[in-house]
Amino acid sequence: MMAMADNEEMAPRKAAIVGVVGRTNAGKSTLVNRMVGEKVTIVSPVEQTTRNTIRGIVEDPRGQLVLLDTPGLHKAVGPLGKLLNGMARASSAGTDILLVVFDAAHEPQLEDEGWMRRVAKEQPGKCVFALNKCDRLPFYETMFKDLWNEVLGAKCLVPGAEQKSMDVHESNAPSTKHQAPIWVKACGVKPGGCDALLDALYGLAEPGPALFPDDIVTDYPRKLAIADVVREKLIQHLHDEVPHEVGVLVEDIDERKGSWNVAVTIYVNRPSQKGIVIGQRGCNLRAVRMSACPELSDMFGVKVNVELWVKVEPNWMKNNRLLAEMGYLGAEL
DSSP states (O other): OHHHHHHOOOOOOEEEEEEEEOBTTSSHHHHHHHHHTSOOSOOOSSTTOOOSOEEEEEEETTEEEEEEEOOOBOOOOHHHHHHHHHHHHHTTSSOSEEEEEEETTSOOOHHHHHHHHHHHHHOOSSEEEEEEOTTSSSOOHHHHHHHHHHHHTTOOSSTTSOOOOBOGGGTTSOOOTTOOOEEEEOOTTSTTTTHHHHHHHHHHOEEOOOSSOTTOSBOOOHHHHHHHHHHHHHHHHHTTSSGGGOEEEEEEEEEETTEEEEEEEEEESSHHHHHHHHOGGGHHHHHHHHHHHHHHHHHHTSEEEEEEEEEEOTTGGGOHHHHHHTTOSSOOO
16 A cells, blocks of 8 residues: 555646736735735726736645736727726736636626626636625625626526536646636635635646746746836835826846835826925825835845935827837837
8 A cells, every 4th residue: 555655656647827806996916915925016996006917926835827917898988098098908818717807795887797797708728707895794605696697697607508607626627628707705815815826726737847947936027026016116106196107117226235226207298297206295105105115125134225216298198119118108018
C-alpha cells in the first residue's frame, strides 16, 4: 500500500487567465485584492476608480491564476469614459475564464443585464457569475438569477440541451464548449470570503505551466501603480468634487540608495479645479502626500517621497499623448 502511495502522481498544477468584468462599483478590485492577498489595485466608492487593466497574480498549491482587473462598465461620458468602456469589453476576449462580478447588495442594473446579454450571445466556454457583497442584507441573489433566466428566454446555451445553473460544487465536472455560468457567492471584505470563488476558478482552470514567476503579485508597471495610489488618495480627499476630471502622471522616479523621489503631475481641465485640488494653503496636496507616501514605501520596500504638481490642461482627456503616458492607450490585455 505504501508503495502505491509513493507512486501516486500529484495533481497537475493549473494555470488560467481570468478576465474580471462587471459594472462600476461592483467590487471587482476588492475581490482581486482579496484573492491575491495584497493590494494590487485601488479601491474607492467613486465610479471609474480603476482606469487601467491590472494583472493580479494568485499563487496557490493548485496553480496560478492571472486576474485582469478592468475598468467598470458604466454609461460613458466623454472620450475617456468611452475608452474605459472599450477596455472593459476587450478584457472579456482572449481569456481562459470570464468572471462577471455583480453587486448583489443592490437590485440588478442596466449594466448588469448588459453583461448577461453579452455572455448569452457570445457563450464563453468558461464563465463564473460572482454575486458579490453576500455579507449584506438585503441580498438580491434570486433577482439576479431570475434576470439571467429572462435574458436566456427560451434559448439554451447548448442547443437541444436543458439550461441549468451550476453550483460551485459542480465546477470540477468536465467542461462543455458552452457550459452554463457557475454561480458563486463572494465577499471581498472578509477573510475567506473568496474561497468558494477561488474553488470555482481553479475548478475551471486547465493543467499548465505558470505564466509568471511565483514570487510576484502583479506585473503592473511601476509608474502606473504609483499614479493609481496618488489618484486613490485624491479621490478619498476630494470626494465627488472633481475626481472624474483628474488625471495623474508620474513624470520621473529618481532612485537613490534607500529612497525614491517621485515627481507627479496632476492634470485638471479648468483653473477653478486647480484650486480645489490644491486646497487652502495646500492642505489637500499635503493630505494626499502624507497618506500616499507610507503606502508606496510599504509597497516598494524603500522610502518614497512624492512631489505633487497641479497643471491646468484643458480637455486633457482628449489628448492622446497624455492618455498614452497614463496607460489608457495601447494597453496590452
